[in-house]
Amino acid sequence: MFMTEVITNRDLVEAGIPGGSYLPSLTALGNRLLSEHSREEVLRQVRDVYEAEHTVARLPLQDDVPELKINLEADNEMEQANLEACIATMTEAARTPTVRGVAILPDACPSGPKGTITVGGVMATENAIHPGMHSADICCSMMATNLGPVDPALVMDTAFGHVRFGPLARNTSDRLTPDPQLLRSFANNPFMRAEKILHNAKVQLGTQGDGNHFYFVGVSEKTGDTYVVSHHGSRGVGSHLYKLGMKEAMKYTQCRSPETLPVNSWIEADSQVGQDYWEALQLARLWTRFNHSAVHDLIARDLGVDVRDRFWNEHNFVFRRHGLYYHAKGATPAWEDFSDDHDRLGRTIIPLNMGQPVLIVKGSDSPGALGFSPHGAGRNMTRKAHKATLQGRSLEAVFAEETAHIDARFQSGRIDTSELPSAYKKAEAVVDQIERMALAQVVDRIVPHGSIMAGESDAPWKQRRQARDRLSDEG
Numbered sequence: 001m002f003m004t005e006v007i008t009n010r011d012l013v014e015a016g017i018p019g020g021s022y023l024p025s026l027t028a029l030g031n032r033l034l035s036e037h038s039r040e041e042v043l044r045q046v047r048d049v050y051e052a053e054h055t056v057a058r059l060p061l062q063d064d065v066p067e068l069k070i071n072l073e074a075d076n077e078m079e080q081a082n083l084e085a086c087i088a089t090m091t092e093a094a095r096t097p098t099v100r101g102v103a104i105l106p107d108a109c110p111s112g113p114k115g116t117i118t119v120g121g122v123m124a125t126e127n128a129i130h131p132g133m134h135s136a137d138i139c140c141s142m143m144a145t146n147l148g149p150v151d152p153a154l155v156m157d158t159a160f161g162h163v164r165f166g167p168l169a170r171n172t173s174d175r176l177t178p179d180p181q182l183l184r185s186f187a188n189n190p191f192m193r194a195e196k197i198l199h200n201a202k203v204q205l206g207t208q209g210d211g212n213h214f215y216f217v218g219v220s221e222k223t224g225d226t227y228v229v230s231h232h233g234s235r236g237v238g239s240h241l242y243k244l245g246m247k248e249a250m251k252y253t254q255c256r257s258p259e260t261l262p263v264n265s266w267i268e269a270d271s272q273v274g275q276d277y278w279e280a281l282q283l284a285r286l287w288t289r290f291n292h293s294a295v296h297d298l299i300a301r302d303l304g305v306d307v308r309d310r311f312w313n314e315h316n317f318v319f320r321r322h323g324l325y326y327h328a329k330g331a332t333p334a335w336e337d338f339s340d341d342h343d344r345l346g347r348t349i350i351p352l353n354m355g356q357p358v359l360i361v362k363g364s365d366s367p368g369a370l371g372f373s374p375h376g377a378g379r380n381m382t383r384k385a386h387k388a389t390l391q392g393r394s395l396e397a398v399f400a401e402e403t404a405h406i407d408a409r410f411q412s413g414r415i416d417t418s419e420l421p422s423a424y425k426k427a428e429a430v431v432d433q434i435e436r437m438a439l440a441q442v443v444d445r446i447v448p449h450g451s452i453m454a455g456e457s458d459a460p461w462k463q464r465r466q467a468r469d470r471l472s473d474e475g
């Protein structure tokens, strides 16, 4: 009988057992064993029990990575460099232990340090949701509304009065009202009930953000009807959800697979947290749909016309299919029933740039692209590299040349050259690859009349990016 002392939680931690909710029961076990064994023996036995019952094998990075499905062709040196960078980063990301399939699309370009999924990229994973693979702009998406045979110039002016790009929020007098039932669902979800999410769901409703988000007005080649097409995501709702998801993912992955790059951390999909996060993603999606349609409805109301038709699709999201989680970061789902509210004619939307038609396509569910098509034209070079190509020319001259055939407006009143057509890959080459690689079938084209975007601003995040660019120039 050795009963001379007790074992505490701290003793177990000092003996190398990490803290956790199981600690009190292990301590109780240790104290029972103390009546029969030496302290040293008890600690050894408790450690064995901990290892048998409370640890899971750590997952190493995969050496045999799934075959990379490449749907991207390079026509010149710059495109070749882009393709190689895409392959390098996706090959690294594919080493993440959960990854079962990888594809890059014609609009692919790197977006982050090596190992980060590309824009124009798809990653299929097993029992894992990776916030870094659907990106921070959760449910970035396109919505098209057919307004009938209305004068597109009138639609442009009406739209301009209703959109709120950039740091412009809707002020209290023109704020839109969120769907009360949706807000109740937010309050019931452990992620979505966060104060910042609930706040943004109210004050950011009817806002579009900045960067390459846009409102596009054009005329259908097929019917002559005028369409409005919008591009934005879930705004502050999604960006805060992304932060919360990433925090959970990093906590889990640091223990489960410490070799995995932090950006590729994941949440176990069939855990409670995973189910809550999945539901939160669906709620952010519903908020985004409401955000697109609320502004489209205001435009139709002011024009005094009925909405003749409407469809939409997300391109930054996670889809459950074939028992796997398909993460799309800038990729359009190309199978018919990818969501509960998919278009009954199977149409999705692929824009190219403000001066080119928006493509209305029917996805081909190509196995060679894991069932996806591109979400745009994509960039061959960074914003900074693109700016360098314009050196020596005034902003106004570049703008006038590239937008002569359309009514292009920046809501801030300041030209953002990084959003002009020349910033994107050649539209014809992307369309050619979509068709030749049988990723989707073009069923209509919305010919551009005009486009509204945020424009250049002094938003704090833009200033931080410029400061980083200056530093990298100096360094």
Ligand SMILES: Nc1nc2c(ncn2[C@@H]2O[C@H](COP(=O)(O)O)[C@@H](O)[C@H]2O)c(=O)[nH]1
Residues within 6 Å of the ligand: 107, 119, 140, 212, 213, 214, 216, 315, 330, 351, 352, 353, 354, 355, 356, 357, 358, 375, 376, 377, 378, 379, 419, 424, 451, 453
């Ligand atoms: N019709 C327009 N298309 C545009 C515009 N700016 C960008 N784009 C295209 O959209 C995709 C979406 O990019 P994302 O990664 O931010 O989702 C991009 O690849 C471009 O091809 C525009 O003003 N009008």
Ligand SMILES: [Mn+2]
Residues within 6 Å of the ligand: 140, 141, 231, 232, 315
């Ligand atoms: Mn987008």
